[in-house]
Amino acid sequence: MSAAPIVDLRSDTVTRPGAGMYQAMVEARLGDDVYGEDETVNRLETTAANLLGKQAGLFLSSATQANLVAMLAHNARGEEILLGEEYHIFCAEAGGVSALGGIVMHPLATDASGGLTLEQVMAAIKEDDPHLPISRTLALENTVSGRVQDPEHHRHLAGAVRAQGLKVHLDGARLMNASIALQQPAADIVAPFDSVMLCLSKGLGAPVGAMLCGGIEFIARARRLRKQLGGGMRQAGVIAACGQYALEHNVARLADDHERARLLAEGIGDIVGLPVRQHTNMVFIEPRAQDLEPLRQHLEAAQVLIGHQHPPIRLVTHLDVDDDAIERAVEAIHYYYR
Numbered sequence: 001m002s003a004a005p006i007v008d009l010r011s012d013t014v015t016r017p018g019a020g021m022y023q024a025m026v027e028a029r030l031g032d033d034v035y036g037e038d039e040t041v042n043r044l045e046t047t048a049a050n051l052l053g054k055q056a057g058l059f060l061s062s063a064t065q066a067n068l069v070a071m072l073a074h075n076a077r078g079e080e081i082l083l084g085e086e087y088h089i090f091c092a093e094a095g096g097v098s099a100l101g102g103i104v105m106h107p108l109a110t111d112a113s114g115g116l117t118l119e120q121v122m123a124a125i126k127e128d129d130p131h132l133p134i135s136r137t138l139a140l141e142n143t144v145s146g147r148v149q150d151p152e153h154h155r156h157l158a159g160a161v162r163a164q165g166l167k168v169h170l171d172g173a174r175l176m177n178a179s180i181a182l183q184q185p186a187a188d189i190v191a192p193f194d195s196v197m198l199c200l201s202k203g204l205g206a207p208v209g210a211m212l213c214g215g216i217e218f219i220a221r222a223r224r225l226r227k228q229l230g231g232g233m234r235q236a237g238v239i240a241a242c243g244q245y246a247l248e249h250n251v252a253r254l255a256d257d258h259e260r261a262r263l264l265a266e267g268i269g270d271i272v273g274l275p276v277r278q279h280t281n282m283v284f285i286e287p288r289a290q291d292l293e294p295l296r297q298h299l300e301a302a303q304v305l306i307g308h309q310h311p312p313i314r315l316v317t318h319l320d321v322d323d324d325a326i327e328r329a330v331e332a333i334h335y336y337y338r
């Protein structure tokens, strides 16, 4: 008996390149990107900027590095970012903006949708007072743990804080999931933002990389900061080719991930003692404390991997999760609760 393939629902970061993506790597035209001579990187930067409706783009090694570079470009030491307390920059990037940039973070309580209210944000902008940091940037996120944010509300927030002289950044690690779910072009969603980060190695399925897009001057600053951080890569077209392939082939198919997440949530939705909710490509389950480890072990024995966080536990669909995988996950979870 051959072992069934592993169903890895821990994250959409676990995907591996398929044959087409590997072929794109092999065929990539390369040069020294620090000299601006890697055609594949240049093409990807133009593609991303066009996709997001911005003047310029920059290819970076990770979404964390792209957020860090964006925050260093917008804020000086002693200046402040307003952001949601559950947003990635605040809680999952090792405090990089503070550690490396001397930037203050003011986390605001997010509501059930993952959003911030206009009142909250406006109240957090500091007066010109030597006791206080200078509020410089509002950093928003879309999606927030799978939850699509209302573009109209983002437009509202952005307009209000820009009138106060702040910059607005979007951590759009999963922006294309929001774009597909809303059936709205990404460029429209991000039009109110000065800078936008898009991760290539989540649902889009590239092995490495993220894009930062914005105005020409902003991207020029970001390029220097990337170099300072050791992020200037040479024949980076080898990996940029994957990003290019991802933007050309893996965006529309995010709808499949959302549909499979819906099927997974529906399939386990009637289990007593297991609250379930679903947003785009994420399903969240809340097993009782006594079920936590036994459930995880039971699933692992059935070759189904789920997150190790405290409940709610995340089950994430992606490129390497097909219909059969969803069926197996649903069956295995039902078997535990039978």
Ligand SMILES: *Cc1c(COP(=O)(O)O)cnc(C)c1O
Residues within 6 Å of the ligand: 062, 063, 064, 065, 067, 088, 089, 141, 143, 171, 172, 173, 174, 199, 201, 210
């Ligand atoms: C994953 C993620 C990041 C960071 O991505 P890495 O590529 O792991 O650095 C940033 N923001 C959000 C919202 C994310 O989900």
